[in-house]
Amino acid sequence: MNQPNRKQQHFIHLLEPVKDQLWRYVKNMLRHKENAEDVYNQTILIAFEKLENLKNEAAFLYFLFGITRRIVRQHERKQRLFEVFSRKHTYVEADTSVNAEAAFDLEILYKLLDKLSLKEREAIVMFEISGFSIKEIQELQNDSHSAVKSRLSRAREKLKTAMSDKIPAEEIIVKKSTPNNLKATA
Numbered sequence: 001m002n003q004p005n006r007k008q009q010h011f012i013h014l015l016e017p018v019k020d021q022l023w024r025y026v027k028n029m030l031r032h033k034e035n036a037e038d039v040y041n042q043t044i045l046i047a048f049e050k051l052e053n054l055k056n057e058a059a060f061l062y063f064l065f066g067i068t069r070r071i072v073r074q075h076e077r078k079q080r081l082f083e084v085f086s087r088k089h090t091y092v093e094a095d096t097s098v099n100a101e102a103a104f105d106l107e108i109l110y111k112l113l114d115k116l117s118l119k120e121r122e123a124i125v126m127f128e129i130s131g132f133s134i135k136e137i138q139e140l141q142n143d144s145h146s147a148v149k150s151r152l153s154r155a156r157e158k159l160k161t162a163m164s165d166k167i168p169a170e171e172i173i174v175k176k177s178t179p180n181n182l183k184a185t186a
């Protein structure tokens with residue numbers, strides 16, 4: 001097997017276990033399908049090109065998400081600069097099990113997520129949607145354990161307060177897809 005094929009196979013071996021986690025993170029940070037796909041693909045391309053810089057395979061997840069965070073931030077700066085972002089283009093993954101009411105609630109949640117600071121939104125998306133541990137978020141955000149926990153707590157409280165202002169309390173239930181996620185109720 002020649003060198004380029006070996007590099008490709010090695011990269012695919014490293015990417016395969018984390019690619020779904022990466023996609024969930026990107027689509028929930030950006031939510032516009034085309035933008036999410038662009039950032040996802042750009043991340044994979046850059047990670048492949050810089051694979052030689054990876055010193056330890058165990059750090060591949062951090063390597064990959066570090067690249068992703070930089071690209072997401074660049075994208076958001078461009079969006080703010082050109083004021084292109086429009087909520088009518090919001091990307092919500094089609095799910096046949098989600099009824100119209102749940103889709104509406106999800107749209108409200110996404111709008112509220114946009115009101116959080118970037119670090120709060122990153123932390124809540126990484127923890128609650130992508131299934132990262134606090135330790136993993138701590139390493140990705142270069143912050144202390146307590147800073148990440150505080151950020152998550154503040155973000156949850158802001159979301160809970162904002163949602164209770166928008167929706168009657170008995171309707172505030174955020175369903176999560178990973179086992180380590182908690183259900184937020186009012």
